Amino acid sequence: MSTTAPDNRLVAETSEGAQEMVDRALESATERLRELGAVLRLSEAEAAELGEQDPGDDQTMIMNMGPQHPSTHGVLRLMLELEGETVLRTKPIIGYLHTGMEKTGEDLTYLQGPTNVTRMDYASPLFSELAFSLTTEKLLGIEVPPRAVWIRMLMSELNRLSSHLLFMATNGMDLGAVSMMIYGWREREETLRILEKITGLRMNHNYIRPGGVAADLPDGWRDDVLRLLDLIPPRLDEYDTLMTGQPIWRERLQGVGVITTEECLALGTTGPILRSTGYAWDLRRDLPYLAYDEVDFDVVVGTYGDCFDRYAIRLNEIRESIRIIHQILDKMPLGDYRIQDKKVTPPPRARIDESMEALIHHFKIFTEGFKVPEGEAYVAVESPRGELGCYIVSDGTSKPYRMHIRGPSFVNLQTLPHMMRGGLLADAVAIISSVDPIMGEVDR
């Protein structure tokens, strides 16, 4: 095992991976990941020292890519070991956007918490808010009203649309299909316009909060959403014409950045990367939260685990999201958009003008916050990038004692060295793009 050349390895794994029993294959994948050494383990000081020396003809070269490289999606930096144009080992270097948001979270009340976490994954902010709110509600032991549940689902799926459309844009741009970038951003902007109408902001909404959502859906929301749902599908067909069937696009993506199911499981990878290997795992279906067990949708999986599968999965997940939103529009119940629990919910604005008690109540909730019982909880949701988990330890006060976000991009970045090994440097850009990392969430 494991001493085969990188080129043979890829063929062997894609053709026989699924035939082995899960346990043995998993074990060998773990072993392979350890022994092959796709990960470059070298400190910056050592790399700088190596850079001083003149590499001979038979030596490998260490090259730095990023953090300001346009195709690294923000501030990802990669240290690549190259042999000619072939990538041998890679080390992702992160932390350029680290602002200590988990530390900040310990100093904010549970009501202020979503304002903080929404800035982590800035392409799909509502999912961080959702994970935080669900965890807080678990600790409080409260259930939000049905309308709030369905509004949260609607917002999640709209946000998944906008996030995947952003991926379409950046993926196209990274691979030279620059017109795709404009189309992707244009459609995303249409989606953000609806999010803005509902939440008041294009991004960083702070809309999903412990106890429900911040406000009810505005008048005319249904027409706006329906207009969007009519608008997007023909555009997706245009993307198909522009990219999916196009020979250059396929040549550029097919067979590039291959990863197997066993490797994905060993690396803790979730989301479209895991599904691209043909492994149907989607928290919305397998561990349903909100009301996802009441809507009908398909989990899109790939076959080869390459960049093309990851592109096609996201394109078709947009279609599935549209299908889900249609069902949400049919089933949206009436009622409260937040829980009527005096401990958690502030009184309505109109009551404050006429009642002193309501004013004090309002003031206390927004200054002191509400107390959350002692304990710890972990709740995860399926974000566009994979499992987004939130772990909160409460010490019984109104601020989390410890707030930890399990960012899918942070964990998924570890697949990069394994997908890049043995490939060309030019393919590295396609592979980074197909992982779709959001650096705000990686660095937190």
Place this chain on the structure above:
Amino acid sequence: MADADETTVDEAASEEAAGDVVEPERVHGALVTHGPDGLVVLHPDRDALVDLVEALGADGFHQCLDVAGVDYLRHPGRNDLPEGVAPERFEVVVHLMSHTERRRLRIRVQVPADDPTCPSLFDLHPGVEAMEREAYDLFGIAFDGHPDLTRILMPEDWTGHPLRKDYAIGAIPVQFKGAPAPR
């Protein structure tokens, strides 16, 4: 550890359903509690962690989703530990996922302040590499057997571990490498 008590996770769950648990509940030798989020929480000794995760892997918990540190310096008297587990300052919290049973499981390991080390799970789950580096960087918990235990989010030459509770917020000027002196 695994041969000391052969109870699998399933049996432990059904035992609890029967309602007449006299002995403290154990899975593979680790004490069991139940979190408010409905997860089974295991409390192994530090030395038994790797064996426990390996035994759970054989039970179907194939994916290690999360490794996080917690510093209990200012909240020492927590009440959700089972009897027989002495609270320490640090805790390493591991979340495992079983895709066949479709459920998660949490492991909490106590790590004392005077010896903040914990065995690494890298040999079983290579994906914990980044998460253990993060816990090392932000809490100063060293993971024995980790291949590259360096800082990941903070700069390489940073001193201190920011998520520790005795690390004050905003008390330290921002460190820039090679920044010019103030004029």
